[in-house]
Amino acid sequence: MSIIDVNRDSWNKQADRYQKNATFSFDEVDYGNSSCPKEKDLKLIGDVKGKKILELGCGGANCGIALAKQGAKMTCLDLSSEQIKCAQNYAKRENVDIRFITSAIEETSNFESKEFDKVISICAFMYVKDIDKVFQEVNRMLKLGGTFVFSLNDPIFYSVAFGSIWKEDGISDNYFYSGEERWKWLDSDDFDFITYRRPIYEYINFLVDAGFSLERFYEFGSAKQNASEEEIALYKKYPSLMVFKANKVRECN
Secondary structure (H helix, E strand, O other): OOHHHHHHHHHHHHHHHHHHHOOOOOOOOOOOOOOOOOHHHHOOOOOOOOOEEEEEOOOOOHHHHHHHHOOOEEEEEEOOHHHHHHHHHHHHHHOOOOEEEEOOOOOOOOOOOOOEEEEEEEOOHHHOOOHHHHHHHHHHHEEEEEEEEEEEEOHHHHHHHHHHOOOOOOOOOOOOOOEEEEEOOOOOOOOOEEEEEOOHHHHHHHHHHOOEEEEEEEEEOOOOOOOOHHHHHHHHHOOOEEEEEEEEOOOOO
């Protein structure tokens, strides 16, 4: 199976369990961990009333639903049909109208050029191999001056953790490692996920090459639920979540 197929199959199996354990708000945008500053604190996405916004890798679409409540015209995309089913049920419960599309982040060619005012993605780009091509495609879909806001795992924390408390065969503890990692959500699972870790400078350079200007960059420590004492100690010392805000300043060549 392709990498996209592996992750699609795994998220279809993981979706129900993940959503049952999720504690995300449907009234405000978080950036992947409820213990970190939220949109109301960072003000990266800004005013959304009447704006056309695309969310890539929406999962249960809690952030898209929160923005729809503020008047955004939301399109939410995810590769997992089971995640989309959850998102549709949440949207119905929260009484908002959202266009949902079942598709991988890499599969957006059907969207029109300059279709959106803003594009967001919350902790989903780790599952993308060719992130440079995705950034170029986001540029194509955004209007000139449009906003691109996304969060994902910070490689600093994960390189330290894999070198000290999460020693796993085949996973590098080198911060400069750029490549794929294969792992299980629970040791007992019979399915894998494939994610990609890159040093921060790669994301910045890919953004610039794709026609974006970086406006804000944040890093946060964010302890996960049921973290061990060793993990909590690392979360206090190293950033595990990073958030980018970039603006489209030119068309991508």
